[in-house]
Amino acid sequence: MSDQPPITILADQAAYAEAVQLAVDAAAAYYADGTSPLDDDAYDRLVRGIAAYEEAHPGDVLPASPTGKVAGGAVTGDVPHIVPMLSLDNVFGAEQLAEWAASLERRLGRPVAKWSVEPKLDGLAVAARYRHGRLVQLITRGDGTAGEDVSHAIGPIDGLPARLAEPVTVELRGEVMMTTEQFEAACARRRAHDGTTFANPRSAAAGWLRTRERPYVCELTFFGYGALPLPPDESTELAAWLREAPHSEIMRWVARQGAQTTAATPVAGIVADDLEQVQARVEQIAAARAGLSFGIDGIVVKCDLAADQAQAGFSSRAPRWAVAYKLPPTEKITKLLAVEWNTGRTGVIAPRAVLEPVELDGSVVGYATLHNAADITRRGLMLGDSVVVYKAGDVIPRVEAPVVHLRTGEERPIEFPKVCPVCGDAIDTSQERWRCVRGRACRAIASILYAAGRDQLDIEGLAENRIQQMLDAGLITDFADLFSLTREQLLDLERMGEVSTDNLLAALERAKTRPLSRVFCALGVRGTGRSMSRRIARHFGTMDAVRAADAEAMQQVEGIGPEKAPVVVAELAELSDLIDKLVKAGVNMTEPGVTPAPPGAPAAPPGAPPGASTGASTDGLPLAGMSVVVTGSMTGPLESLTRTEMNELIERAGGRASSSVSAKTSLLVAGEKAGSKRTKAESLGVRIATPEEFAALVAPHL
Numbered sequence: 001m002s003d004q005p006p007i008t009i010l011a012d013q014a015a016y017a018e019a020v021q022l023a024v025d026a027a028a029a030y031y032a033d034g035t036s037p038l039d040d041d042a043y044d045r046l047v048r049g050i051a052a053y054e055e056a057h058p059g060d061v062l063p064a065s066p067t068g069k070v071a072g073g074a075v076t077g078d079v080p081h082i083v084p085m086l087s088l089d090n091v092f093g094a095e096q097l098a099e100w101a102a103s104l105e106r107r108l109g110r111p112v113a114k115w116s117v118e119p120k121l122d123g124l125a126v127a128a129r130y131r132h133g134r135l136v137q138l139i140t141r142g143d144g145t146a147g148e149d150v151s152h153a154i155g156p157i158d159g160l161p162a163r164l165a166e167p168v169t170v171e172l173r174g175e176v177m178m179t180t181e182q183f184e185a186a187c188a189r190r191r192a193h194d195g196t197t198f199a200n201p202r203s204a205a206a207g208w209l210r211t212r213e214r215p216y217v218c219e220l221t222f223f224g225y226g227a228l229p230l231p232p233d234e235s236t237e238l239a240a241w242l243r244e245a246p247h248s249e250i251m252r253w254v255a256r257q258g259a260q261t262t263a264a265t266p267v268a269g270i271v272a273d274d275l276e277q278v279q280a281r282v283e284q285i286a287a288a289r290a291g292l293s294f295g296i297d298g299i300v301v302k303c304d305l306a307a308d309q310a311q312a313g314f315s316s317r318a319p320r321w322a323v324a325y326k327l328p329p330t331e332k333i334t335k336l337l338a339v340e341w342n343t344g345r346t347g348v349i350a351p352r353a354v355l356e357p358v359e360l361d362g363s364v365v366g367y368a369t370l371h372n373a374a375d376i377t378r379r380g381l382m383l384g385d386s387v388v389v390y391k392a393g394d395v396i397p398r399v400e401a402p403v404v405h406l407r408t409g410e411e412r413p414i415e416f417p418k419v420c421p422v423c424g425d426a427i428d429t430s431q432e433r434w435r436c437v438r439g440r441a442c443r444a445i446a447s448i449l450y451a452a453g454r455d456q457l458d459i460e461g462l463a464e465n466r467i468q469q470m471l472d473a474g475l476i477t478d479f480a481d482l483f484s485l486t487r488e489q490l491l492d493l494e495r496m497g498e499v500s501t502d503n504l505l506a507a508l509e510r511a512k513t514r515p516l517s518r519v520f521c522a523l524g525v526r527g528t529g530r531s532m533s534r535r536i537a538r539h540f541g542t543m544d545a546v547r548a549a550d551a552e553a554m555q556q557v558e559g560i561g562p563e564k565a566p567v568v569v570a571e572l573a574e575l576s577d578l579i580d581k582l583v584k585a586g587v588n589m590t591e592p593g594v595t596p597a598p599p600g601a602p603a604a605p606p607g608a609p610p611g612a613s614t615g616a617s618t619d620g621l622p623l624a625g626m627s628v629v630v631t632g633s634m635t636g637p638l639e640s641l642t643r644t645e646m647n648e649l650i651e652r653a654g655g656r657a658s659s660s661v662s663a664k665t666s667l668l669v670a671g672e673k674a675g676s677k678r679t680k681a682e683s684l685g686v687r688i689a690t691p692e693e694f695a696a697l698v699a700p701h702l
C-alpha cells in the first residue's frame, strides 16, 4: 500500500476554477441521487488537486471550494443535528496513520488509552431518532449541521428496527447501504419498472433513500456506529452514560437494543491497545473486504474512550479523535467497448466485456466477466456504455452496471450470438447459462489435439481424424481418457491395425512420463502457455502443490499478476475431474529436479536468481543465476532438441530461458545460421557458446 494517493494536477487559476465547479457539481449529484459523472477515485483525486492548488495559492481560494467542508459543501438540510455529523480525515497507509496518531497524542499530552477499529461502511450516514423506543425520524447528514428528513424511508431497512428492545429515547447514527443481494434485487425491480438500473450499491442506496414516490420496494441495510442522547431526554441516566461510556460499550448496547452493528460480520469492530494492534486489524479488514456482502471503503480508527474524544474535539469538517484509513478503490467508471463470446471446456457459452483499460486495486483491468446473456439483459448493458467495474483482491473483475445517466445516445444494443462461436453448431438457450449443443465435445477435438501436441504430451502418431473417430465412438471425451484406452478398443476402430495400435499405446506410455510442466501445459489453462507452464511447474514442483495454491500463492509465480491468478485458480478447480483422471491413469505429476516449495514459502525477492522462489535451490547448478538465449539450429548432442526442449534443459540446469538478447543476457547459444541475435550479443559483449560447448556445460542435465 503506497502512502501517497494520486492527485489531479491543476496548472493554473482557470484549471483550478474549473475543477472546483466540477467537484461541486459532482458532489451535489453524488449526495442527491448518486448520479455523479465521476467515480470516487476520480473525485478524490480532483479534490486533492484542489487542496494542493489552494495551499500553493492561498490568495486564489474560491468560496465554493469543496475543501474543508462536510460533503464538499454541496448539500444542505433543514433538520438541525444535535451534534454535528462530520466527515473524516483520511490516511493512506501505516506511516500516515502513525503520524496522525502521534499528532493526536501531542494534542492530548498523553497516549490514547484505547483505540476502536471498525470498517468504514460505504453507504450514507443517517441519524435515526427513537422516542420511547420507537423509530420516529430519519435524517441524512446534509451539510453536517442540518440534514434532510427522509422519514418516508422508515420501513424495509434491515438492521434498523421500528422498535428498540427498551423504551429509550436516543439517536442512533450509522450507515444506510445496500448489500450485494439487495442491490441485485433493486436493479431488477427498477429495470422492470423503467428499463434502467442503479450504477452501484452506494448510489442505489442514496437514490432510493431520498425517493418519495416509490412505485416499487427496495430493501436497505443499516449498520450503527454511534448513539447519543436525544433532547429532551438529556438528563436521564442513559443520557449521562452515553456521554461517558467507551465507544465499544455503546456499540454493544446498540446491538442489545436490536439495531445492527458490524459485530456480527467478519469485519467486526474491535478495541486495540496500541497502533500495532490497530494496524493488524486494518490489514485483516482489508483482506476480508473482497468477501463481504456489503461495501467498505476503508477502516475507521477512533479513540475508544469518551474522555479522549472530548479532549481531542473537532475541526469544522471532521473529528480530531477519529480518522479514515482509506483502502484503494475497488470500482471505477470506464467504457464497455465490446462483448466477446467464447465456448468453455464444458460447452458453456460465456460473454466477456472488453473494457477501456483502467487501473483497479493494483492491476490494469481490460476485461471483465459478464456471466451470461441473461445477466447482460438484467443489467441493461449497451455497447459504448460507461460502466462501473468492480474488482477487489483476487476477485475476477466484473461489470456491476451501466451508468445510465452518462449515456450519450450513441450506445448500441449488444448482439447475442446465434450459433456456437467455436464450432458453429446450435446453442441451447433453455437455461440461463447458454451451452453449445455439443457440450464438452465442442471443445474436445481442439483441446485433445493441443494436449497431444509436441510441446505438451507429445503423443506421436495421434492425428486429428483419429481423435474424431474415438470421440464419435464414445471412447473418449477428453485427453485423460486416452490413457485408459485398451488394445481391443483401438483395434475395433476402422483403419486401425496392430502396428499402429501398439505404436499408439507405446506413445501413450511415454506421454505419461512427461514432466509436470508439459502435463500442466496440456491442460490448456487460459493464459498459461509453454513458458508460463514451466514457471508454474518449477515454482510448485508437484501438481498437488499447484492445486493447493490459492490466488495469492499463484501470484508468487513470476509473470502471474493479480488479475491472472484468480483465473488460473478458478480454471484449475474446473479441471479438477480431468486432473484426477490423469493422476489415476498414472501420468507423472512432478517436475524433475524441483523440491516442492513448502506451503506459504515466501516469494523470491525481485531480481533473485531463477528458481529462488521454489524449494529447489539452483546453487551449484551449471547455469545458476544465468539468463540464456538460444538461436540458430542446434547441432551435435543437441541436434534433435526442439526449442521447448532446449528451454527445459536450460531451466533444469538452473538457468532462465529467454527469447531475446539484452544487456541482462548471460549467455547466447548460437547454432548454425544464427542471425541478428548473434550480432546483438556481440555488440553487447554477451558471452556466446556453440551448441557443442553448451552441451558440455550442461552435460549432467541432458
Ligand SMILES: NC(=O)c1ccc[n+]([C@@H]2O[C@H](COP(=O)([O-])OP(=O)(O)OC[C@H]3O[C@@H](n4cnc5c(N)ncnc54)[C@H](O)[C@@H]3O)[C@@H](O)[C@H]2O)c1
Pocket (backbone or CB within 6 Å): 026, 027, 028, 030, 031, 036, 037, 038, 039, 040, 041, 043, 044, 070, 071, 072, 085, 086, 087, 088, 089, 118, 119, 120, 121, 122, 123, 124, 125, 126, 141, 174, 175, 225, 300, 324
Ligand atoms: N463520486 C463523486 O462524485 C463523489 C462526490 C463526493 C464524495 N464522494 C466520495 O465520498 C467520500 C467523502 O464522503 P464523506 O464526506 O461522505 O465521507 P468521509 O469519507 O468523509 O467519511 C465520513 C463518513 O464515513 C461514514 N462511516 C462509515 N463507517 C463509519 C464508522 N464505522 N464510523 C464513523 N463513520 C463511518 C459516515 O457516513 C461518515 O459520515 C469521498 O472520499 C468520495 O470518494 C464521491
Ligand SMILES: [Zn+2]
Pocket (backbone or CB within 6 Å): 343, 420, 421, 422, 423, 424, 425, 436, 437, 438, 442, 443
Ligand atoms: Zn460449439
